[in-house]
Amino acid sequence: xxVLTQPPSVSAAxxxxxxxxxxxxxSNIGNNYVSWYQHLPGTAPRLIIHDSNxxxxxxxxxxxxxxxxxxxxxxxxxxQTGDEADYYCxxxxxxxxxxxxGTGTKVTVL
Amino acid sequence: EVQLVESGGGLVQPGGxxxxxxxxxxxxINQYWMIWVRQAPGKGLEWVANIKPDGSDxxxxxxxxxxxxxxxxxxxxxxxxxxxxxxxxxxxxxxxxGDRGDGTMYWGxxxxxxxxx
Numbered sequence: 001x002x003v004l005t006q007p008p009s010v011s012a013a014x015x016x017x018x019x020x021x022x023x024x025x026x027s028n029i030g031n032n033y034v035s036w037y038q039h040l041p042g043t044a045p046r047l048i049i050h051d052s053n054x055x056x057x058x059x060x061x062x063x064x065x066x067x068x069x070x071x072x073x074x075x076x077x078x079x080q081t082g083d084e085a086d087y088y089c090x091x092x093x094x095x096x097x098x099x100x101x102g103t104g105t106k107v108t109v110l
Numbered sequence: 111e112v113q114l115v116e117s118g119g120g121l122v123q124p125g126g127x128x129x130x131x132x133x134x135x136x137x138x139i140n141q142y143w144m145i146w147v148r149q150a151p152g153k154g155l156e157w158v159a160n161i162k163p164d165g166s167d168x169x170x171x172x173x174x175x176x177x178x179x180x181x182x183x184x185x186x187x188x189x190x191x192x193x194x195x196x197x198x199x200x201x202x203x204x205x206x207x208g209d210r211g212d213g214t215m216y217w218g219x220x221x222x223x224x225x226x227x
Contacts (some may be wrong), residue, residue, distance in 0.1 A: 044217035056213035088155050099157040
């Protein structure tokens, strides 16, 4: 059972914006950086946000990340059909001495 | 071209062992934390283990402690996951990951481990 909680699904029309929440605790999000990953079925996951709000090279600025207290949020603006995927947050958990992924959120473009 | 290529997966009976390997090319792993992540059928991503660039520290998820061991050979640009006492719940696609910690992260395509009698 994951210690990071995400909504199972979010959806919006093309061009709109979606946000995905990731709720944790002081032992993970509260005191460590958050990363976000995009996972399309049948492919390898891809890092899209690191250090809570930084985009790796090649990731469009439509993707944004933020963190406040023990929660983090991923935003996807200008939604495209190619954004349909599962999205996971992740963070190091200092109490568990383990990395934890969120429960995952399926993004659907209507 | 950067690549991480996993090998060593396949079908194994419960209680059996497998050793996964992950060969890197196009970059040197000696600056990277190396990681194994898995995804069971119909489930989300699960971090399995990671190991420091110099191999001095390693961590494993509780569910595999005492059964799985992560290791690396920087000279061969390869990391490994020794999996013993395999259980049905270990059945998953296992991904090899290299993380430099600065936003540079590489993932392999994954390899299937099936645990069944």
